[in-house]
Structure formats: structure tokens, C-alpha cells
Amino acid sequence: MSRRVRLHAIAHARAGDKGDTSNVCLFAYEPRHYPALLRAVAPERLRAAFPSLLRGPIRLFPLPALHGVNVVMENALEGGVNASLNLDGHGKSWSFLLLSLEVELED
């Protein structure tokens, strides 16, 4: 059986910014969901989900011992806090943007 859930159901996250680069680190609540978390944030999936936001290179840094992954997205903050007209110019809420992604779970 497989089912689709939002990442929010299986992971928690925090976002940080440096210039126009956003980093979101995500951690699976349970180790068994770590592979699904990694699948969900694959760069090509992120770009397909948010094409008009994510315009630059995306790098993943897996943190297997902590069942987490650090996602570093360049040119992903609409110019960053220097230039963005977004209410959230730091992209603090990008953590929950990524947690809104859907992922397939094999139970």
C-alpha cells in the first residue's frame, strides 16, 4: 500500500537566508521516513513544484546520521532581503513551503 502525504506529516524544517540564497534543513520525525524525505526534496522535483520561484542551482547536503537534509537554493528569495517586495523578504516561511510538498509513502 502506498499513500500520499504532505512532508509536514513526516518532517520538520527551518529556513535561513544569506543574500538571495535560501537554505532549508529538514529532518524526518522517524528514521524510516528519511528515504521518502530525500526523494521529496530532489532538486528536479523542487524545480518542477515551484518553477517561478526557484531559478538557480539547488544543492542537497544529506545528513544521514540525523535523518535530515540541508537544501541550499540559490536565487530563490526574489532578490533577498535587499530587494524582495515579499512581506517575508528573508524567506523564513520557505520551511513550510517545502513542507507543503507531497510525498509517496510505502507502508
Next chain:
Amino acid sequence: MSGLRIGCGAGFASDRLDAAVELVERVPLDWLVLECLGERTLAFAHRDRRADPARGFDPLLERRMRALLPRCRARGVRLVSNMGAANPLAAGEATVRLARALGLSGLRVAVLLGDEVGELLGPDTPLWEGGTLGERGAPVGANAYLGCEQLLPALSTGAEVILTGRVADPSLFLAPMVERFGWALDDWQKLAAGTLVGHLLECGMQVSGGYFADPGKKDVPDLARCGFPLAEIEADGVAVIGKTPGSGGRVDAMTVKEQLFYEVHDPSAYRTPDVTADFSAVAIEEIGPDRVRVSGARGRPRPATLKVTVGFDGGFLAEAGVSYAGPNAAARARLARAVLVERMRSVHGYAGPLRIDLLGLRSLHATALPEPPESEDVRLRAALRAPDREPAELLLWEVEALLTCGPAGGGGYRGRITPQVTTASASLPRTAVATRVEVVEA
């Protein structure tokens, strides 16, 4: 207890004060660190100093010091802070004046000077973001990120209070460890261990339950009275992260993990002026309630150059909004948006950047996700940036005019114009940056 106890009593300029008082009162600290200086905060401070040469330091310095100095002195807690911002000497003098008024005679403040490096840069200085400084415009200020090496002479004066301008945030925590344990400045493993502790503490409650709660998923006890964190560090660099006893919040593997990679890119190369730290094999162990042991940071030699942040005038940001609620609110808000776009673009010929969000439909994530069809409580929020005030004032006028000239039932207009700064980064050779320490006494 052989360890060194360092508490964090502020992790950003607007951080809480009552929780810092509580930390000092309830924990026998050796050091209290107040980290209050963001990149843009410093650029604003340069502008304050330009307007009044006696200012340019943290506007909350006196309030924080009034509450904390007497308590720190009574308990033998030394205090280090970057609240000196663009004018550390004036901050030192203000602290000494306050100490005299509080009857804390003999209190010594060591002021670290020399982070201001505007004179060392020229129009040809390359910027990390691309291009040169000259192409970007006239800087309002430029400061090098100083490290432990520059900060240590201030500590060794024995002063109770150390005030700085720009110092890398983790270095504010690392310097007391280096002073206590006598770590060599090329003992990369120890410096990495101490940098890990500094990185975990530098954002205050972000490691002790702040910025963490997600009701039903990640609950935090008594968030309104969240406690600031502290670390107990041993001579080998292994540390236990905790928080004010009896306070709200939580310290556990989850809160520590989230903060460990906050604003980190490559976890194996976290660069500070002191060391290149590798956090990729850090071990996080819960050893008791609200007690987490952290170890396993590895170090490599520090970067050859110092990072410099350059601030520039950023013109004006205009933000204005009006709200619609009840039946058909979303359609009325969309009509208001269309009217505003036509007014700004066609009637007034404004061609600069303009953003209009519909709060309640989609705003923060509007670029990333499509707009849902319905909501019965929607706020139009318009924003633009411009080098001068005229387009900013025009936007406020046009949004307010939507009250009588726009769709039915609009209310709750607010608008404001705020001066902006922008920042860019550059590098300087370490040898170019000369620092000195000045001690002032109450």
C-alpha cells in the same frame, strides 16, 4: 563543575530582555553574550551615526545594560556584546555613564575598535555578488568580521564588559572559551568545537524552543516565557546545551538539529574568521531534561581573508494595504488589484518594481504557488522600492484612494514608507585590518 558556563541573553536586535534577566538570576554564568547586530542593523547604525556622531550604537543598549549590569556585577558575570554597532566607543562611554548613575563605580568596559574598514576599500574592490564597489554606489559603511584573535586582547584586559562592532557571531562565544582553556589559535579541532557551541547559541531561543512550535506536531511548553539557552563547555570542547531552569521552552535533539544548520550552506565547511568548521558528523545526545550534549565538530584552517560587509543606501520601501471581507471579498480584492495596477502603470506611468499580494488568498508563497479561488477575508497589500520618495508617496495615495474610488466595502487602510539599506560582501587580507582595544572606566 569544571566547565565554563556561557549564556546567550540576546540573539538579535529586538530580542527579549526579561528572559535575559531571568537567565542571569537563575544560573551561575561565567559569561553572558548579547548578539544584537545583523548585517542590515549595522548599515542602519552607520546612518544613525552620520546623523548624530554620538549615536550609531544599539538603540536598546541603555535599556539592556540598565537591567543587566547590576545583576551581572553582583554575580561576577562578564558580559560581551556587539551592541557597539557602528560606534563602539560611544557605546562604551554610554555604558560607563550608566554604570556611574547606577552606582557601579570602577566598572571597566573594554571596547574593540578597528572593524570599520571603509578606508581600506576602493571603487575597484570586487564584491562577492559580482561587479565592483564603485559600480554599486557610495557605501554608508564597511565593516570586517573580526574573530576570536582580535577579540581576545579585549578579554585579557579583565574588563567586566566587552563591547564590539562587527565580530562574527560565534566568535563572541568562542573567545571566552579560548581565554579560559588556553586553546591555541591554530588548534582547529578545539576552535571548531567552540564554534559549534557559538553557532548553536548565537540566535538565542532558536535553540531552546523559540522559532520551533508547530501546534500538534512540535509543541513547546510555556512559549510565552521561553528561556534563553546556555552552554556548559569542558576543556576538550564538548558542551551541554541547556536553558534557564524553570523557564518555558525546550532543549532536545530536535531543537538542536534545527539550529545546527540554520543559515548553514555546506555543513562540512562553515567558515568563520577563526576556523573552517565541519558540522557534518556532529553528535547530538539527550542526556537529561532540557540537556543536550554536542560533540564531534571537526576543524580545518581558517579562511585566509576576512569577510567585509558593505552597506549602501537602499532608497525607500513603500507598503500600503486595504482589506475586504464577507461575500465576494476575493473578487473585490482582485478588482482592487487590477485598478491599482492600471492606476500605477497606465495613469501614472510608474515602470519600477511593484508587487501586489492578496493576504488571505496567497501572499508569502504567491510566487511559488497558484492563488486559491476563495476567501472571505482578504487584504490587498502593495509594495514598491524606489530610490526617491515620490513613487513611494504615490503608492500610498493610490491605495488609500481605493477606499472611495475602488470596489465596495474596502476598509482598514494603512500605509508606510521606510528608508532602506542594502548590503554586499567583499574580502580583505587579515594583515590589512588593524584592531585595538580601549578601556573606559566608571
